[in-house]
Amino acid sequence: QVQLVESGGGSVQAGGSLRLSCAASGRTFNMYLMGWFRQAPGKEREFVAAINWNGDITRYADSVKGRFTISRGTGKNMVYLQMNSLKPEDTAVYYCNLHPPRNDYWGQGTQVTVSS
Secondary structure, three states: OOEEEEEOOEEEEOOOOEEEEEEEEOOOOOOOOEEEEEEOOOOOOEEEEEEOOOOOOEEEOOOOOOOEEEEEOOOOOEEEEEEOOOOHHHOEEEEEEEOOOOHHHOOOOEEEEEEO
8 A cells, every 4th residue: 555654844934944755655666756746725736846766857846946855765765855945835735746646645744834
Protein backbone atom coordinates (compact mmCIF):
# COMPACT_ATOMS: atom_id res chain seq x y z
CA GLN A 1 0.00 0.00 0.00
CA VAL A 2 1.42 3.34 -1.06
CA GLN A 3 1.81 5.92 1.65
CA LEU A 4 3.02 9.50 1.33
CA VAL A 5 3.64 11.26 4.63
CA GLU A 6 4.35 14.96 4.71
CA SER A 7 5.94 16.77 7.64
CA GLY A 8 7.75 19.96 8.53
CA GLY A 9 4.95 22.48 8.34
CA GLY A 10 4.36 25.15 10.94
CA SER A 11 3.68 28.79 11.60
CA VAL A 12 6.21 31.43 10.62
CA GLN A 13 6.31 35.14 10.01
CA ALA A 14 6.64 36.58 6.53
CA GLY A 15 10.21 36.31 5.33
CA GLY A 16 10.83 33.14 7.30
CA SER A 17 11.76 29.66 6.11
CA LEU A 18 10.50 26.12 6.45
CA ARG A 19 11.67 22.79 5.10
CA LEU A 20 9.01 20.23 4.24
CA SER A 21 9.71 16.52 3.99
CA CYS A 22 7.81 13.76 2.22
CA ALA A 23 8.43 10.11 3.01
CA ALA A 24 7.16 7.72 0.37
CA SER A 25 6.66 4.03 1.00
CA GLY A 26 4.87 1.03 -0.45
CA ARG A 27 6.52 1.06 -3.83
CA THR A 28 9.69 2.23 -5.52
CA PHE A 29 9.47 5.86 -6.46
CA ASN A 30 12.95 6.38 -7.74
CA MET A 31 11.95 6.27 -11.41
CA TYR A 32 9.06 8.71 -11.09
CA LEU A 33 8.65 12.43 -11.12
CA MET A 34 7.60 13.67 -7.70
CA GLY A 35 5.84 16.90 -6.93
CA TRP A 36 4.67 19.24 -4.21
CA PHE A 37 1.19 20.71 -4.32
CA ARG A 38 -0.74 23.02 -2.02
CA GLN A 39 -4.30 23.94 -1.24
CA ALA A 40 -5.24 27.21 0.39
CA PRO A 41 -8.61 27.66 2.13
CA GLY A 42 -11.38 28.05 -0.42
CA LYS A 43 -9.07 27.40 -3.37
CA GLU A 44 -8.26 24.52 -5.69
CA ARG A 45 -5.18 22.44 -5.05
CA GLU A 46 -2.33 23.77 -7.16
CA PHE A 47 1.04 22.65 -8.40
CA VAL A 48 4.09 24.03 -6.56
CA ALA A 49 7.19 22.16 -7.72
CA ALA A 50 8.34 18.91 -9.34
CA ILE A 51 11.56 16.97 -9.66
CA ASN A 52 12.64 14.12 -11.89
CA TRP A 53 13.96 10.78 -10.71
CA ASN A 54 17.62 11.73 -10.34
CA GLY A 55 17.08 15.31 -9.25
CA ASP A 56 18.67 17.12 -12.17
CA ILE A 57 15.44 18.53 -13.62
CA THR A 58 13.08 20.68 -11.58
CA ARG A 59 10.03 22.77 -12.32
CA TYR A 60 8.35 25.46 -10.25
CA ALA A 61 5.15 27.43 -10.25
CA ASP A 62 5.84 31.06 -11.12
CA SER A 63 4.60 32.12 -7.70
CA VAL A 64 7.41 30.28 -5.90
CA LYS A 65 10.31 30.51 -8.36
CA GLY A 66 13.46 31.79 -6.72
CA ARG A 67 12.09 31.17 -3.22
CA PHE A 68 11.38 27.42 -3.06
CA THR A 69 13.74 24.55 -3.85
CA ILE A 70 12.66 20.96 -4.38
CA SER A 71 15.12 18.11 -3.85
CA ARG A 72 15.22 14.33 -3.42
CA GLY A 73 16.96 12.25 -0.81
CA THR A 74 19.73 9.87 -1.79
CA GLY A 75 17.38 6.93 -1.34
CA LYS A 76 14.99 8.61 -3.81
CA ASN A 77 11.94 7.87 -1.61
CA MET A 78 12.34 11.17 0.24
CA VAL A 79 11.39 14.49 -1.30
CA TYR A 80 11.99 17.88 0.28
CA LEU A 81 10.76 21.41 -0.25
CA GLN A 82 12.91 24.20 1.11
CA MET A 83 10.78 27.32 1.37
CA ASN A 84 12.47 30.68 1.88
CA SER A 85 11.16 34.24 1.90
CA LEU A 86 7.72 32.96 2.80
CA LYS A 87 4.73 35.18 2.13
CA PRO A 88 1.24 35.17 3.66
CA GLU A 89 -0.09 33.94 0.31
CA ASP A 90 1.98 30.76 0.76
CA THR A 91 -0.37 29.75 3.58
CA ALA A 92 -1.85 26.38 2.62
CA VAL A 93 -1.82 22.67 3.27
CA TYR A 94 1.12 21.21 1.36
CA TYR A 95 1.05 17.73 -0.18
CA CYS A 96 3.48 15.55 -2.07
CA ASN A 97 2.50 13.12 -4.81
CA LEU A 98 3.69 11.82 -8.12
CA HIS A 99 3.78 14.37 -10.90
CA PRO A 100 1.24 14.33 -12.40
CA PRO A 101 -0.54 13.33 -9.19
CA ARG A 102 -2.52 10.17 -8.56
CA ASN A 103 -5.79 10.67 -6.72
CA ASP A 104 -5.30 7.56 -4.62
CA TYR A 105 -1.89 8.74 -3.36
CA TRP A 106 -2.89 11.95 -1.56
CA GLY A 107 -1.78 12.00 2.08
CA GLN A 108 -2.86 14.21 4.97
CA GLY A 109 -0.58 17.06 4.03
CA THR A 110 1.22 19.47 6.32
CA GLN A 111 -0.10 22.90 7.25
CA VAL A 112 2.01 25.97 6.53
CA THR A 113 0.82 29.26 7.97
CA VAL A 114 2.63 32.52 7.21
CA SER A 115 1.67 35.62 9.14
CA SER A 116 2.35 39.18 8.02
